[in-house]
Amino acid sequence: MKKARLYSGMQPSADSLQIGNYIGALMQWRDLQETYDAFFSVVDLHALTQPNDPAELREKTRRTAAQYIAAGIEPAKSTLYVQSHVPAHAELAWILSTITGFGEAGRMTQFKDKSQRYGSDATSVGLFTYPVLMAADILLYQTDIVPVGDDQKQHVELTRDLAERFNGRYGEVFRVPMPVIQQDTARIFDLQNPLAKMSKSAESEAGVLWLLDDPAVTAKKIMRAVTDSEGAVRYDRENKPGVSNLLVVYAALTGRQIASIEDEYVGRGYGDFKKGLAEVVVAEFEPVRARAMELLSDPAELDRVLAANAARAAEVAGATLSKVYDSVGL
Numbered sequence: 001m002k003k004a005r006l007y008s009g010m011q012p013s014a015d016s017l018q019i020g021n022y023i024g025a026l027m028q029w030r031d032l033q034e035t036y037d038a039f040f041s042v043v044d045l046h047a048l049t050q051p052n053d054p055a056e057l058r059e060k061t062r063r064t065a066a067q068y069i070a071a072g073i074e075p076a077k078s079t080l081y082v083q084s085h086v087p088a089h090a091e092l093a094w095i096l097s098t099i100t101g102f103g104e105a106g107r108m109t110q111f112k113d114k115s116q117r118y119g120s121d122a123t124s125v126g127l128f129t130y131p132v133l134m135a136a137d138i139l140l141y142q143t144d145i146v147p148v149g150d151d152q153k154q155h156v157e158l159t160r161d162l163a164e165r166f167n168g169r170y171g172e173v174f175r176v177p178m179p180v181i182q183q184d185t186a187r188i189f190d191l192q193n194p195l196a197k198m199s200k201s202a203e204s205e206a207g208v209l210w211l212l213d214d215p216a217v218t219a220k221k222i223m224r225a226v227t228d229s230e231g232a233v234r235y236d237r238e239n240k241p242g243v244s245n246l247l248v249v250y251a252a253l254t255g256r257q258i259a260s261i262e263d264e265y266v267g268r269g270y271g272d273f274k275k276g277l278a279e280v281v282v283a284e285f286e287p288v289r290a291r292a293m294e295l296l297s298d299p300a301e302l303d304r305v306l307a308a309n310a311a312r313a314a315e316v317a318g319a320t321l322s323k324v325y326d327s328v329g330l
């Protein structure tokens with residue numbers, strides 16, 4: 001039987017991915033690639049909506065791809081490619097933008113938040129049409145499911161609306177995708193500010209655990225993570241957000257139940273618990289970091305793998321795009 005299609009991606013917005021990207025996306029992608037015909041892209045066109053140094057952007061893109069592979073996304077099993085290597089993304093985005101309402105795009109909460117923060121002069125039209133490009137990413141591959149964080153749910157809803165609108169207006173071209181919203185328990189918060197989501201683009205790096213950090217730095221950040229004065233290793237999101245966040249990381253990386261970890265640390269202090277967690281995180285990250293460094297030491301080979309995967313992506317995307325062109329009269 002033909003496997004269902006899956007699409008997901010991340011922006012190359014930092015030199016390293018952070019542990020939230022690993023737990024919330026990469027670990028799940030690694031499992032999903034066994035059951036789905038999966039397309040994973042590094043969305044560098046999306047990254048252009050932030051200010052970037054060109055050479056740095058190119059390097060971040062390569063490093064992000066290397067980390068996908070190092071974390072277990074297999075380029076011979078999944079299609080792992082760089083968005084800008086497949087021109088159909090930009091082409092379909094233009095066509096979809098012509099059926100997207102100005103007001104509809106203006107209602108996207110991520111745009112409202114970001115444009116408010118940047119001010120109108122620093123807000124580009126690209127930031128406004130970002131969700132339309134994301135719709136093109138997804139629809140080009142006749143995607144069945146899109147695993148995303150809940151902050152992207154509205155964008156996948158827009159994608160579904162655009163697919164249905166296009167199909168209604170021009171004939172059945174697109175499969176209408178389903179979002180698969182990431183479990184709340186897989187959400188990781190900043191170690192220094194456990195009420196804010198950990199992010200690659202956090203203002204301060206003190207609370208961010210980078211996949212490619214030196215093990216000593218990782219351990220130090222964990223030892224310094226914000227907790228509380230109770231001293232008990234106990235899950236309570238509301239009253240103990242710091243400790244709860246550390247427990248979630250521990251459980252996600254070991255596959256253990258939170259209750260069993262709480263039991264292990266009954267009567268022991270946060271120092272012991274943090275030391276235990278640091279060992280878990282370092283043991284998980286070390287092979288990933290080593291593999292990523294090995295891949296990055298041979299950029300020509302990495303580029304060859306990415307080019308071969310982009311060619312495969314372009315075949316699928318090109319078939320959809322040519323149906324689209326036919327349907328709209330181009």
Ligand code: ADP
Pocket residue numbers: 009010011013018019020021022023024025147148149150182186187188189197198199200201
């Ligand atoms: P970032 O905020 O680090 O730039 P992105 O918005 O690029 O992350 O998200 C890339 C992927 O990583 C998405 O699938 C998202 O759901 C996941 N992700 C990002 N941050 C976290 C987090 N703190 N906890 C869990 N998953 C996360």
Ligand code: NA
Pocket residue numbers: 074075076077078079080309
């Ligand atoms: Na592949």
